[in-house]
Amino acid sequence: GQQVMQIPQYQHVQEGEDFTTYCNSSTTLSNIQWYKQRPGGHPVFLIQLVKSGEVKKQKRLTFQFGEAKKNSSLHITATQTTDVGTYFCAGPEHGSSNTGKLIFGQGTTLQVKP
């Protein structure tokens, strides 16, 4: 079946260092969403990318959608302790874009040492 893979699974960085998580789908995606889950919290929507090669920025966060619409990345510049959490990418199940069904990656858990 369709898979959405994320790497790395865990990342420990020193505060101020940069961080990147990569998301790869086994199928072409019509769109990709990113969510953040703080420790003990619930997933919170960050952004959606739709166009091939799209790049969007939110302050220190930069999101990219690959040209083939099969991969995406999230880059955080100069991490802060508030960036701690698990970052998930999610894409619609192939052929099920009218059901709302999202396939989530396994997530990348970011730890930031102050």
Add this chain to the structure above:
Amino acid sequence: DTAVSQTPKYLVTQMGNDKSIKCEQNLGHDTMYWYKQDSKKFLKIMFSYNNKELIINETVPNRFSPKSPDKAHLNLHINSLELGDSAVYFCASSQGQISSYEQYFGPGTRLTVT
């Protein structure tokens, strides 16, 4: 005002018992979901309803039965609880059942079966 709320937040029960989790959203959304998040943080869709109609019904044991009395509420009843049912269950909602809509998650219900 809480957008998506769930009760209870914690649920500790013994094997073989039956329990229910309730979810309510005040966003005026048409679509609601149940997700299961395991100990490795993997998020898996279980069910979705669109305006009280069952849309997504993943391969889960038939001990799990969702019910949507109206489009603002989605409940999950679990019969004959097993140890493997221990997880965090998230309710979510979206504007509609198209996968391009962002999903809003509730705070989660941590179920522990002993």
